[in-house]
Amino acid sequence: MNGSIDLAGRVAVVTGAGRGLGRSYAVALARAGAAVVVNDVDEESAEQTAALAREAGGRAAVVVAPVGSAETADQLVAAAVKEFGRLDAMIANAGVLRDRVLWKTTDDEFDTVVRTHLRGAFTCGRAAATHFREAGHAGRIILIGSPAGQFGSFGQTAYSACKAGIVAMARTWSLELARASVAVNAVIPTAMTAMTGTIPIYADAWDAFQRGEELPRVIRREHALGSPDDVAPLIVWLVSEESADVTGQAIGIGGDRLTLFAHPVPLETRDRDDGWSAEEIRDVWNAELAPHAQPSGPTFAPLD
DSSP: OOSOOOOTTOEEEETTOSSHHHHHHHHHHHHTTOEEEEEESOHHHHHHHHHHHHHTTOEEEEEEOOBTBHHHHHHHHHHHHHHHSOOOEEEEOOOOOOOBOGGGOOHHHHHHHIIIIIIHHHHHHHHHHHHHHHHTSOEEEEEEOOHHHHHOOTTBHHHHHHHHHHHHHHHHHHHHTGGGTEEEEEEEEOBOOTTGGGSGGGHHHHHHHHTTOOOOHHHHHTSOOBOGGGTHHHHHHHHSGGGTTOOSOEEEEETTEEEEOOOOOOSOOOOOTTOOOHHHHHHHIIIIIGGGOOOSSOOOOOOO
């Protein structure tokens, strides 16, 4: 299909849109013609994003509230309908970090991450789904995952668990909402941000990026790291009518790379009549299955 993607008449909610990736999503949607409800816990940041969205040619409203509760989710849907007459897309982006290794992670830290990422995606998705079904029109729910949820990430127990759960929710909802013509997908973004800049191998690249220098091709391609604005086009396309038949997918984007992630599938199977003993499992593992075992964590091309 030729021509630019036009979101005129569409209304989207973007949670956690006060800065970073969420801001890029909101501004890109506005630039494509959508009206945007900008959500964040920081009013000043949210208002700045809304101003940028208006400058980009769209309409924008602001809701300052922490995601996680059903009340906030309902408030976001209500704001879209009150300000712009409808809701077409919910982008559940809000999140927090409490990075610690397992044995140092407190209950409060774990619960804080779960409440914002996983419960926030759940309540916002549920509110949007309820609205779409009652309104009787198609819609989009876009949940934001992470490579941490795909591969695991040292020091991110709560974050990795939430991001894996988010992808599973997206796939489940794609089944439950298919008859209502609601497409549900997970986006796996990667971008050079303040968080990425804390990773030792990216320290020099982050400093250069902040100075406005271009990132090396190996980082943009093999590491899939660019600016937050490199991620936003995927959000625009998924909100558009042109992606109506795309649902239940986990799609990664960052820098120069677009990735379609596989659903989990069995790598190898072995069958034995009447089941397995522990000794038989040991023997077949060592002889046949061990070479197929996959490592945890992402792997990257060297920077030099």
